[in-house]
Amino acid sequence: MSPGRSFALGERASQGNRSGLVTEADWVPSFWNFLLKLEREDLIAELVQNDLDQGAKRTVISFERDRLVCEGNGRPVDADGWRRLRSIQGAGDKVPAKSRKIGVKNHGLKTAFTIGDEIRLSSAGRSIIQTLYARDPGEPPRPGASETPEPDPGAPDEGCRVVIGYRGTGLEPPVGEAIRLAAIDAGDIDNLFTSACAAAPEQFAGIVSPDFAPRYEMVIRHWRFGEARFRFSCSRPRRVGRIEVFRRGCDVSGTESMLPGNLREEVARRLLPLRGRLRERAADFFRRGARGAHFLVEVSWPVNTRGRPCAGTGRFRYPIGYPATSEEALTGHGVSFNAPIVSGTQRHGPATNDPANTELRSACESLLADALVRHVLPQWGASGLRPLAPAIPSGGAAVRPLLAVLARRGAVPTVSRDEALALLSQGRTGVRRAVGPPVPGGSARRRRYRFVVPVASWTKQGVERSLAAVCPRSERQVDPRIPEDLISLLKDGETDGHCTHFIDFTEEDAFSAVTDGWNEYFDHVGSPWTELANPGFARAYLDVIAAALRANKCESATENALLAAIRLPDSFGKARPREELYTGASVPPDIPGLRTPPLLHGDVASHPLLRRRKWRRPEYTFREFLDTGALGQADDGTRRRFLDWLRENGSSVPRAQRGRLGNLAIWPTADGRLCTLEGLCAPRSRRVAAILSEVISRPHDQVSRSRLVATRGGRRMSLRRTPSVDEVERWLQRRLKALPDDARPTPATITALRRLQSELAVLLKDAAIAPALSSPWRKCVSLSCQVKWLED
Numbered sequence: 001m002s003p004g005r006s007f008a009l010g011e012r013a014s015q016g017n018r019s020g021l022v023t024e025a026d027w028v029p030s031f032w033n034f035l036l037k038l039e040r041e042d043l044i045a046e047l048v049q050n051d052l053d054q055g056a057k058r059t060v061i062s063f064e065r066d067r068l069v070c071e072g073n074g075r076p077v078d079a080d081g082w083r084r085l086r087s088i089q090g091a092g093d094k095v096p097a098k099s100r101k102i103g104v105k106n107h108g109l110k111t112a113f114t115i116g117d118e119i120r121l122s123s124a125g126r127s128i129i130q131t132l133y134a135r136d137p138g139e140p141p142r143p144g145a146s147e148t149p150e151p152d153p154g155a156p157d158e159g160c161r162v163v164i165g166y167r168g169t170g171l172e173p174p175v176g177e178a179i180r181l182a183a184i185d186a187g188d189i190d191n192l193f194t195s196a197c198a199a200a201p202e203q204f205a206g207i208v209s210p211d212f213a214p215r216y217e218m219v220i221r222h223w224r225f226g227e228a229r230f231r232f233s234c235s236r237p238r239r240v241g242r243i244e245v246f247r248r249g250c251d252v253s254g255t256e257s258m259l260p261g262n263l264r265e266e267v268a269r270r271l272l273p274l275r276g277r278l279r280e281r282a283a284d285f286f287r288r289g290a291r292g293a294h295f296l297v298e299v300s301w302p303v304n305t306r307g308r309p310c311a312g313t314g315r316f317r318y319p320i321g322y323p324a325t326s327e328e329a330l331t332g333h334g335v336s337f338n339a340p341i342v343s344g345t346q347r348h349g350p351a352t353n354d355p356a357n358t359e360l361r362s363a364c365e366s367l368l369a370d371a372l373v374r375h376v377l378p379q380w381g382a383s384g385l386r387p388l389a390p391a392i393p394s395g396g397a398a399v400r401p402l403l404a405v406l407a408r409r410g411a412v413p414t415v416s417r418d419e420a421l422a423l424l425s426q427g428r429t430g431v432r433r434a435v436g437p438p439v440p441g442g443s444a445r446r447r448r449y450r451f452v453v454p455v456a457s458w459t460k461q462g463v464e465r466s467l468a469a470v471c472p473r474s475e476r477q478v479d480p481r482i483p484e485d486l487i488s489l490l491k492d493g494e495t496d497g498h499c500t501h502f503i504d505f506t507e508e509d510a511f512s513a514v515t516d517g518w519n520e521y522f523d524h525v526g527s528p529w530t531e532l533a534n535p536g537f538a539r540a541y542l543d544v545i546a547a548a549l550r551a552n553k554c555e556s557a558t559e560n561a562l563l564a565a566i567r568l569p570d571s572f573g574k575a576r577p578r579e580e581l582y583t584g585a586s587v588p589p590d591i592p593g594l595r596t597p598p599l600l601h602g603d604v605a606s607h608p609l610l611r612r613r614k615w616r617r618p619e620y621t622f623r624e625f626l627d628t629g630a631l632g633q634a635d636d637g638t639r640r641r642f643l644d645w646l647r648e649n650g651s652s653v654p655r656a657q658r659g660r661l662g663n664l665a666i667w668p669t670a671d672g673r674l675c676t677l678e679g680l681c682a683p684r685s686r687r688v689a690a691i692l693s694e695v696i697s698r699p700h701d702q703v704s705r706s707r708l709v710a711t712r713g714g715r716r717m718s719l720r721r722t723p724s725v726d727e728v729e730r731w732l733q734r735r736l737k738a739l740p741d742d743a744r745p746t747p748a749t750i751t752a753l754r755r756l757q758s759e760l761a762v763l764l765k766d767a768a769i770a771p772a773l774s775s776p777w778r779k780c781v782s783l784s785c786q787v788k789w790l791e792d
Contacts, residue, residue: 029176031088031143036179038111040188042347044196045203045320046108047162048072048218052207052285052320056159062221063193068115070162076124077149077160085109085121085128088145108347109162115184115192116164117141117171122155132171132181140174194258196220197228199324201250201263206298206319206338208232210246212285226255234267240375243270243367247307248300265336266307267300268371272363278356282340285319297360298338299368301387309376309384310334311391311483316341322349332398334387337364369402373411382413382481389485396489403489404496407450412490412502413479414451417468420477424465448521451476452505455491456544458551462487466547469540470513471505472525478502507548510541515561532567533575535603541566546609563614570598582620583610586652588645593638595630596620622657631664639666639674643702650708658708662717668700677709681727682719688766691759692723695730722768735759 044061047070051059054074062069077085109130112119118131126149134144155161166189171181197220208216218230231251237244250263271294274282278295286295302312314331315321317338322329328349331337339360342351350357368388376384385406389399406412415423452475454467462484463477471477478490489495491504498504503521512519513528531537545562548554554562567575571590576598583605587596597620600610609615631639643666646653653661662677669675680703681696683689689698699719703709710718723731735756739749763769 028142029173032173032176032179035110035113035181038114039323039348040111040114040192041195041199041323041325042108043068043111043114043192044200044220045323046111046347048204048207049108049320050162051159052213054159057213057215058217058219060219060221061196063189063223065223066166068112068162068164068166068189071156072159074159076156076158077121077126082126082128082149085130085149086145086147088130088143112162112164113181115188116167118165120163121160122152122163123160124157125152125155126150127152127155141171190222190225193220193222193225197256197258198260200228200230201252201260202315203321203324204230205232205248205250205263205265206300206317206321206336207285208234208248209285209296209319210234210237211288222256225257228252228254228256228259237269240268241370243268243370243374245269245371245375247303264303264305265300266303266309267298267338268367268375269296269298270363270367270370271296276356278340281342286340295340297363297367299335299364299371300338301335309380309386311386311389312336313390313392314387316350318343322347328352330390330394331361331364332390332394333368333402334390335368337361339364365398365402369405369409372406373409377406377411377413382479385413385482385486389483393485396485399486400489400495403486404501407490407495407497407501410450412451413482414476415479417471417473417475417477420454420463420468420471420480421465423480424463424468449499449501449503451478451502453478453487453490453502454505455487456547456551456553457506457508458547458553460484460488464547466540466543467505467507467510470510470528470531470537470544472522473531474525475505475522477505507544507553510544511548511554511558511562514541514567515558515565529567529575533569533573535569535573535601538568538601538604539607542604542607542609546607549609549612559614568604569601571601573601574598578615578617581617583617584620584622584625586622586649586654587620587625588642588649591638591641591645593634594642595628595633596625622654626657626660631666636674639664640668642666643668646708647702647706650706653708658717661708667703670698670700672700673697677703677717678720680719681723682721683723683766684721684768685762685766687762688723688769691762692727692731694734695727696723728763728769 047061048059051070051072051074054072054077056072056074059070059072109119109121112130113132117133118129121128121130128146128149130143130145132141132143133139134142166184167181168183170183173179200218200220204216204218208214214234216232218232219227220230221227229252231253232249233251234248235246237246245266245268248265248267252259252262271288274287274293274295282292282295284292286297288294288296298317301314302310304310312334314333314335314337315324315326315329316331317336318341319338321336322343326348328344337360341357341360342354343349344351350361372384372388388402389396403412452471454463454471454477456464456467462482463480468477468480478487490498490502493504499521505522509519509522513522514532517523517527518525532541545554545559549559563578566578568578568581570576570581581598581600583600587599588594599605599620600617604610610617631642634642646661646666665674665676667675667677667680669680675697679697680699681692682699682704683692683696689696699709703719708717735752739752739756
């Protein structure tokens with residue numbers, strides 16, 4: 001019987017059970033429409049799937065110059081297989097469908113017609129043809145297949161060889177809708193090869209399993225581009241509670257210039273009982289246990305070489321993944337789901353109306369939650385949540401339920417406030433290998449919420465650092481290293497568990513702490529005034545206000561309430577009402593004993609918010625400080641500390657006020673006394689200084705080295721170089737008083753007089769001191785005569 005006649009057998013089915021009813025289908029037009037919906041990119045997956053069903057461990061696909069050849073090393077085609085290949089479309093009624101295999105519809109091989117008009121399948125010494133030209137050459141196209149397999153000496157002994165000749169001319173079926181199957185050129189084949197190589201690691205990673213097929217090799221060759229080799233493998237599983245985890249990977253090698261990278265992923269799997277239709281259709285790949293009474297579901301996520309989870313795009317696998325371009329195949333996570341899924345008509349994703357697929361998805365998401373809680377998060381902390389959200393944001397519809405489950409189970413990684421600030425300061429580096437403990441407190445507290453999410457309403461970013469800094473210290477915060485997409489889902493109030501298992505902490509909560517004493521959710525954390533005494537906390541709080549004002553998220557009434565209520569740290573670290581505080585960088589802020597008005601702490605006074613007109617505070621000037629006379633009433637210790645401050649901060653003293661410092665008794669003498677700058681004297685001559693040392697106050701080295709005091713004149717305050725008349729007279733009186741009062745001159749008297757004469761000579765030779773001796777000149781002349789008389 002010719003291939004054309006064989007096809008007539010399927011055009012009219014047998015009589016139905018009810019009188020007058022028949023089962024009939026004009027299937028050829030529908031077949032052409034079916035072919036039109038097939039995608040060329042599915043061809044490689046369908047060829048590999050057939051080899052998997054035959055137990056192959058290796059598939060070689062060769063893109064030759066004029067044809068494609070696929071050959072696997074699985075079992076040869078059996079009798080039922082030849083019967084299915086004789087059927088041009090479908091199986092399961094007149095032709096037995098595959099039992100417990102991945103492909104059961106007998107549709108997949110038809111993707112070969114997207115590139116060719118004829119498919120030759122050879123196995124165990126025989127071959128069969130499926131063609132789009134079942135009639136004589138030159139006749140219009142009509143699908144058909146060989147009635148029986150024919151002997152073929154060149155057929156492989158094991159596995160099956162599929163040969164597809166490329167379509168050379170376009171094809172237009174004469175029946176059905178006006179469709180056209182275009183000719184295939186070299187560019188089409190080149191694109192099919194490169195796209196197949198690029199997608200292979202992720203698409204076929206799910207075909208290896210520790211106890212079913214731990215190894216698989218795919219080789220894809222191109223007659224011009226070279227070869228790509230994909231070696232899939234997996235490790236032995238280990239048990240974590242009621243789930244098993246293992247690693248899976250694909251090593252890529254070859255001569256093709258555009259090879260994809262290697263793939264590494266971690267897998268968690270669990271056994272479930274087989275029920276309903278799954279008993280019939282679950283493939284052996286997923287079946288486990290006695291009589292196959294249970295089946296496996298798997299979830300897998302990409303990891304780096306150390307096993308750390310990475311972001312990815314999760315897809316459904318059956319166990320082969322659907323095409324990378326398929327939107328309906330996305331799981332909505334960065335995690336892939338591998339289960340006995342029923343594919344849709346076009347095999348580009350799960351069938352949407354199949355209730356078993358809904359159950360399988362639910363089972364995979366439950367497994368994913370357990371794997372995260374019991375295995376991933378305890379090991380990797382916040383990094384373990386990377387796979388939960390897809391690399392390309394998808395709106396979060398699939399992520400929210402799982403995120404709510406993790407929050408309910410206390411598995412969302414949290415940190416203390418200090419840890420959060422450290423992480424935010426260092427760019428979220430480091431790995432925390434444990435989920436934070438629950439917030440301490442009574443049972444009522446734990447029922448309220450487990451952690452807070454410090455987020456601002458003016459940004460879609462993750463954790464806001466300033467809000468993390470002002471969040472109550474007693475509260476656990478969400479780990480800021482959690483992906484920002486997940487932070488956004490926690491903050492928007494639409495994820496289940498909001499206000500019960502977790503709560504956002506926004507600028508409004510921070511504002512209410514100052515204006516109203518917190519709100520109902522944070523009324524247990526105490527007053528914020530103690531922490532506002534800390535300059536770092538106060539700056540963070542001002543950061544929140546400033547950012548809210550810039551984003552127009554702080555209304556005028558709220559700003560006025562904050563102005564009236566807020567307290568800020570003074571120079572001694574005490575929280576005071578803002579209106580009581582002054583600013584003044586040129587005033588010593590922290591010297592005990594000085595009576596000054598409360599000054600803003602130096603770390604806070606420079607905040608940009610305090611430069612705004614409403615928030616600006618008047619400066620307490622250095623002139624006002626000097627006018628108070630506080631230093632004149634201070635003890636020596638306070639004045640010494642003021643001088644220490646002055647030595648460090650002299651440049652901040654206004655020039656106009658520096659001259660007044662000389663009148664303050666803050667300048668130390670050489671012997672440690674304090675006096676005014678005018679009371680100090682530092683003669684240029686060391687001999688003069690030594691002679692008058694008993695009557696002048698020589699300055700301490702601290703004064704001589706001070707940048708505020710000049711030793712050679714200039715605009716700065718200067719030290720006095722010339723002794724005063726009073727000082728000279730006191731010196732002379734001391735010398736005369738020391739002379740012996742003897743009636744007759746003695747050697748001691750003569751020695752004292754000679755010393756006095758020599759000292760006078762030194763002083764009179766100093767041009768700066770000589771005018772100061774004009775008043776006591778007579779005494780000096782008389783004394784000089786007396787010394788002369790005694791010598792004679």
